[in-house]
Amino acid sequence: MSNNKPRAKISPANPKVGDVIEVKTLVSHVMETGLRKDKNGQVIPRNIIHSFKATFEGEPVFSGDLYPGISANPYIAFHMKVTKPGALELTWVDDAGETLSTTVSVTVG
Template identity: 55%
Template sequence: MAAPIGQPRVRLPAQVRAGEIIEIRTLISHVMETGQRRDQAGNVIPRDIIRRFEAKFEGELVFAMDLAPAISANPYIAFQFKAERPGRFEFTWTNDAGESRTATQDLRLA
């Protein structure tokens, strides 16, 4: 039983000029259970982590990351992107069970 993937937060800079390198910041609520811990009865708590993060811009993969059990709960992921044209970002977080959560945000150029 995988824990639900929480509400994602995504932030793009408000004012972006064409050709500018911007930082895209994301945060998602998730337990990131390592699979190494035991509960009070001594049973192993099954591993349950976000396994992969992908960011697509206008359908094209621009950033991806494989996550590992040592990464803290509520993973914060930031990456840089060169803004050439306006368009739509799609961010996807996928857990061990294969369930995923998606957020979209539009990039507008000033």
């Protein structure tokens, strides 16, 4: 996951205070289920992103506990109510303990 840049986009891009905006996120990850076997019949160990979290200026907005039923390269879209301008922090954690994060700055037009 090291050279992996998660992507996030808000729409509308220039919201007003009080608007509910949509946040679309996408991250590259194999999301290995732990149910598949390699060609030697050995079970491929599970490695999925099990946790996703979104906070705005430290306040929780949305989070997800993910299981192997979520597709590879997880796409998650959720909403947020804009109360002020600030930073929306997004964090993903996988079974190997690797953490990915990105920040979207929300400017109020």
